[in-house]
Amino acid sequence: MGSSAKxxxxxxxxxxxxxxxxxxxxxxxxxxxxxxxxxKAIVMGQQSLSTDAPDVVQQFKHTLSLASSSRSDKQxxxxxxxxxxxxSTEPPTNPVGTHALLAKLLxxxxxxxxxxxxxxxxLFRTLPENExxxxxxxAIMYIRAGMTHLSSDISNDSLGVMEWLLDVADDELxxxxxxxxxxxxxxCAMMGWAVSSSTGGxxxxxxxxxxxxxxxxxxxxxxxxxxxxxxxxxxxxxxxxQAARYWDNLYRLPRAPNVFEYLNLSxxxxxxxxxxxxxxxxxQQVFHRRFLDPMMNGVDKSKKECGATGRAASALDQIxxxxxxxxxxxxxxDTQDLLNLW
Numbered sequence: 001m002g003s004s005a006k007x008x009x010x011x012x013x014x015x016x017x018x019x020x021x022x023x024x025x026x027x028x029x030x031x032x033x034x035x036x037x038x039x040k041a042i043v044m045g046q047q048s049l050s051t052d053a054p055d056v057v058q059q060f061k062h063t064l065s066l067a068s069s070s071r072s073d074k075q076x077x078x079x080x081x082x083x084x085x086x087x088s089t090e091p092p093t094n095p096v097g098t099h100a101l102l103a104k105l106l107x108x109x110x111x112x113x114x115x116x117x118x119x120x121x122x123l124f125r126t127l128p129e130n131e132x133x134x135x136x137x138x139a140i141m142y143i144r145a146g147m148t149h150l151s152s153d154i155s156n157d158s159l160g161v162m163e164w165l166l167d168v169a170d171d172e173l174x175x176x177x178x179x180x181x182x183x184x185x186x187x188c189a190m191m192g193w194a195v196s197s198s199t200g201g202x203x204x205x206x207x208x209x210x211x212x213x214x215x216x217x218x219x220x221x222x223x224x225x226x227x228x229x230x231x232x233x234x235x236x237x238x239x240x241x242q243a244a245r246y247w248d249n250l251y252r253l254p255r256a257p258n259v260f261e262y263l264n265l266s267x268x269x270x271x272x273x274x275x276x277x278x279x280x281x282x283x284q285q286v287f288h289r290r291f292l293d294p295m296m297n298g299v300d301k302s303k304k305e306c307g308a309t310g311r312a313a314s315a316l317d318q319i320x321x322x323x324x325x326x327x328x329x330x331x332x333x334d335t336q337d338l339l340n341l342w
Contacts (some may be wrong), residue, residue, distance in 0.1 A: 039102050057095040060086060064096065068104040073113040080105075080119040087126040098131035106142040109161055110154055117157040121164065131170040136172040139165060140179055144186045155190065156217060159224045170231035178274045180232060180283050187225045187275065191218065193298035219308035226316045232283050232322025284327040295320065 054062070068081035083101075086093040094101060106118050132139075144163065145160030157330070166174055173179050188194070277283045299320065302313035 012147060015155065018321065049055070056086075056093060060093060060095055064104055065103070068108070071159060073116060075117045076108070076111070077113065077119050083125045084119065084126055087123065092126070097181050098127055099135050101133045101151075102132070102139060106139055109142045109146040109158055110149055110156075112151075114153055115156070117154070119156070121160050124161065124164050127168075132165075133169040135173045136165065136169050137176040137179070140176065141175060144183060147186050152217060156220060158270055162224055163227060164257055166227050166231055170234075173278060174228075174232040174283065175278045177276050179277070179289070180277045181273045181286060183228065184199075184287070186292065187221070187228070188298075189296060191221050191298065193294045213335055215305060215307055215309045219312040220303060222309070222312040224290050226312070226319050229316070229319050232287075233280065233319065281327075283330075284324060288324065288327060290322065292320075299303060327339075 064080045067076050068085060070076050070079065096104075102158050105120060107124070108116060111117050111120070139161075143158055143162050146154055146161065149155050149158065173183075277286060295316075299313050299317045300307050305313075305318065306309070
């Protein structure tokens with residue numbers, strides 16, 4: 001039976017039509033490498049073999065470069081985790097300094113990967129507070145950009161970075177250039193609370209939020225704004241006059257960084273948004289003129305909603321009333337304007 005089938009298969013081959021390949025062959029790629037050769041050994045040029053691992057400083061700098069520039073989400077997260085572990089040791093390992101570290105990692109506030117942003121916040125919380133205060137003006141720029149991001153996840157995670165910065169350097173945040181007015185404008189834009197503008201012929205009417213947000217997101221935004229206003233309206237411990245601060249800076253060695261920054265001797269000319277508001281009265285003045293009415297309207301609408309949003313709006317309403325209770329609006333020129341003219 002088997003031989004018969006074999007004979008039939010052999011006879012069938014005689015009647016099969018062969019298939020011929022016609023046309024041109026596919027051209028080879030420009031980066032084609034011929035690997036048909038055979039060799040007994042492959043020699044690599046400039047080989048370097050060493051039994052010593054790189055030192056901690058070089059490894060830290062290399063990992064920092066990976067965290068800030070790697071295209072792989074997993075690699076950035078693992079690099080941030082390594083840096084966090086080094087900063088958590090006693091004593092902490094940071095050969096580049098806090099200012100240089102923040103300059104490299106702050107752009108990751110708006111990173112597209114959620115695990116990367118969460119790990120970044122863990123790293124920020126390991127940094128020493130007294131060194132973070134010197135980089136507040138640089139940090140708040142990236143935080144504001146993240147708060148108004150089109151992605152709701154990035155915007156919410158940026159609020160966590162904002163709350164961390166308020167925990168470690170709230171006074172420096174509300175007094176740095178642009179830290180008060182620009183940040184309040186960012187909050188209003190993020191929550192869709194319209195701020196009227198009467199400069200020139202342009203006006204800004206009521207606008208919707210940058211994204212569709214649920215009640216939990218709005219409650220989180222209101223809570224962060226409450227914490228920020230609480231820092232700005234905090235009563236000063238010592239009521240000193242401008243003249244007393246002047247004589248104190250004249251005859252004593254300044255201990256704070258950039259103690260004469262409010263004079264803006266070498267920087268670009270600032271407008272109202274980029275100005276420094278170093279005392280509570282100045283912050284109350286500009287807040288009353290630009291933000292009080294739209295925020296009260298937003299609070300009134302939010303208080304009508306039940307749940308977390310209504311509770312957060314009630315807490316914000318209380319902070320607004322307490323912070324502006326002792327404020328007396330004046331139409332006369334304030335002290336800062338007089339100093340500028342002088």
